[in-house]
Amino acid sequence: MEIKAYDGKIADWSGDSVAVILQQGENCENIGKLSEIVKELISRKDFTGKKGCLVKVPVMDGTVKNLYLMGIGENEEGKLSAAVRSAAAELVRKIADDNCEDLLIHIPRVVSAKDSNRLFKAIGEGVKLGAYSFDKYMTKKEEEKNKRKLEKVYIAGADNESLSKGIIFACSQNFSRDIANEPGNVLYPETLANMAKELTDKFGLICEIWDEKRILKEKMGCLYAVGAGSVNQPRFIHIVYRPAKVKKAPKIAIVGKGLTFDSGGLDIKPSDFLRTMKGDKTGACNVLGVMQGIARLKPKAEVHGIIGAAENMPGGASFRPDDILTARNGKTIEIDNTDAEGRLVLADALCFASELKPDVIIDMATLTGACAVALGPNRAGLFSNDDELADRFLSAGEACGENLWRLPAEDEKISESMKSPVADMVNCGSRYGGATFAAIFLQEFVGEAKKGKKIPWVHLDIAGVDFFKENSSLYSKGASAFGTRTCLEYIMNL
Ligand code: BES
Ligand code: MN
Ligand code: ZN
Numbered sequence: 001m002e003i004k005a006y007d008g009k010i011a012d013w014s015g016d017s018v019a020v021i022l023q024q025g026e027n028c029e030n031i032g033k034l035s036e037i038v039k040e041l042i043s044r045k046d047f048t049g050k051k052g053c054l055v056k057v058p059v060m061d062g063t064v065k066n067l068y069l070m071g072i073g074e075n076e077e078g079k080l081s082a083a084v085r086s087a088a089a090e091l092v093r094k095i096a097d098d099n100c101e102d103l104l105i106h107i108p109r110v111v112s113a114k115d116s117n118r119l120f121k122a123i124g125e126g127v128k129l130g131a132y133s134f135d136k137y138m139t140k141k142e143e144e145k146n147k148r149k150l151e152k153v154y155i156a157g158a159d160n161e162s163l164s165k166g167i168i169f170a171c172s173q174n175f176s177r178d179i180a181n182e183p184g185n186v187l188y189p190e191t192l193a194n195m196a197k198e199l200t201d202k203f204g205l206i207c208e209i210w211d212e213k214r215i216l217k218e219k220m221g222c223l224y225a226v227g228a229g230s231v232n233q234p235r236f237i238h239i240v241y242r243p244a245k246v247k248k249a250p251k252i253a254i255v256g257k258g259l260t261f262d263s264g265g266l267d268i269k270p271s272d273f274l275r276t277m278k279g280d281k282t283g284a285c286n287v288l289g290v291m292q293g294i295a296r297l298k299p300k301a302e303v304h305g306i307i308g309a310a311e312n313m314p315g316g317a318s319f320r321p322d323d324i325l326t327a328r329n330g331k332t333i334e335i336d337n338t339d340a341e342g343r344l345v346l347a348d349a350l351c352f353a354s355e356l357k358p359d360v361i362i363d364m365a366t367l368t369g370a371c372a373v374a375l376g377p378n379r380a381g382l383f384s385n386d387d388e389l390a391d392r393f394l395s396a397g398e399a400c401g402e403n404l405w406r407l408p409a410e411d412e413k414i415s416e417s418m419k420s421p422v423a424d425m426v427n428c429g430s431r432y433g434g435a436t437f438a439a440i441f442l443q444e445f446v447g448e449a450k451k452g453k454k455i456p457w458v459h460l461d462i463a464g465v466d467f468f469k470e471n472s473s474l475y476s477k478g479a480s481a482f483g484t485r486t487c488l489e490y491i492m493n494l
Pocket of ligand 3: 341366367
């Protein structure tokens with residue numbers, strides 16, 4: 001799908017359809033004959049402008065095929081970009097079957113806004129994210145082939161630069177979604193590593209991949225153990241982007257949990273909980289998406305993408321409850337539950353990231369059901385050892401329409417419950433405060449920047465937002481790759 005700016009008059013538009021997105025109580029003049037229809041619909045209260053209200057008007061005089069009116073409710077200045085992003089996404093999804101090839105979107109409120117650049121970026125993102133679908137495995141029916149599909153979307157009054165920035169952001173996320181949607185029989189650690197290689201070859205990034213033997217040799221005892229029960233052996237992936245001609249670029253490490261399938265291992269999950277566990281690699285997919293975005297947007301920062309990829313399966317070679325593992329930094333972990341495997345994979349990956357001496361470490365992981373229970377399907381948990389970094393991330397999330405909520409990454413009582421009688425720590429504790437337990441556990445593997453001061457670190461627990469069973473405004477059903485754009489936004493603002 002092509003998305004472009006349109007700077008002509010709406011009345012001169014000769015394509016299939018026009019969509020006008022309006023705030024509640026807003027009217028729309030200056031769109032030629034269509035203005036009359038808008039006025040009439042508003043006065044008859046057929047169109048209220050309330051959030052989610054969509055009216056389709058077939059126009060019979062040949063000006064256009066359809067006029068769409070979509071409402072976004074009442075929005076304060078600061079909430080407008082999130083509203084138009086979601087509205088654009090919902091619009092392209094809802095009219096997908098209307099037999100239109102091209103569409104002009106007009107948002108009068110945005111055209112007149114002072115900081116319209118940010119808003120046009122959001123619209124570009126919304127259109128691209130909303131149009132996403134994963135139909136690779138659908139064997140196409142004949143009638144589907146003959147249908148007219150929405151190929152061109154024009155945005156009235158937009159500037160192409162803001163639009164294309166939004167499109168790159170959304171394409172990076174859609175790339176992550178494409179990988180996250182792949183099932184476990186297709187996408188396992190080895191094929192995930194192949195995808196990383198393909199990406200880095202295409203964009204000229206550095207990529208190093210370690211197989212299970214190298215993982216063991218490199219003292220990544222936790223990643224090795226988590227992957228041991230599967231015939232699909234684990235991989236460790238390290239991607240590097242270095243900016244050209246910059247002396248002192250900030251160095252950022254992004255770590256992703258890459259469980260290509262999480263059965264729970266010997267502590268196997270009940271059937272209901274096995275479903276969607278192909279999505280347990282979302283953190284890793286997001287890292288690949290961010291690296292793609294970085295390669296295209298070329299920020300003045302050195303960015304390291306780091307992935308621990310494994311399949312957690314029960315088998316003769318699985319790690320067991322009671323086992324004691326040794327992480328790359330030498331710390332020992334007694335296994336209480338093999339289903340708390342993500343933090344183990346991240347432990348080794350965070351040690352590796354820390355050795356690079358970065359200015360900031362970010363990790364993304366579908367880590368705990370507890371986080372999903374606490375925050376629901378529309379917010380990810382944010383944990384950090386640094387208030388300034390946490391605030392920057394919260395703002396980046398807000399700018400992207402990805403809701404984050406900060407949760408505690410320290411708690412005396414929970415830390416105490418991490419003690420093991422036979423090792424340095426156990427891998428899990430009580431159900432209560434499970435997301436904070438995991439965050440405290442991860443910090444044991446974040447290294448020191450200077451003596452006694454840890455590297456600034458932020459952890460996004462994206463369990464619960466990684467996969468949608470139904471369409472949900474910005475996201476169509478399936479993998480969301482939530483967090484990809486926030487991460488890109490943070491890096492682009494450095
Ligand atoms: N991958 C899961 C967490 C998860 C749950 C992701 C729901 C997406 C949706 C993780 O590996 C896990 O199994 N966590 C356990 C930890 C427990 C055993 C301490 C959990 O949250 O139940
Ligand atoms: Mn698990
Ligand atoms: Zn998991």
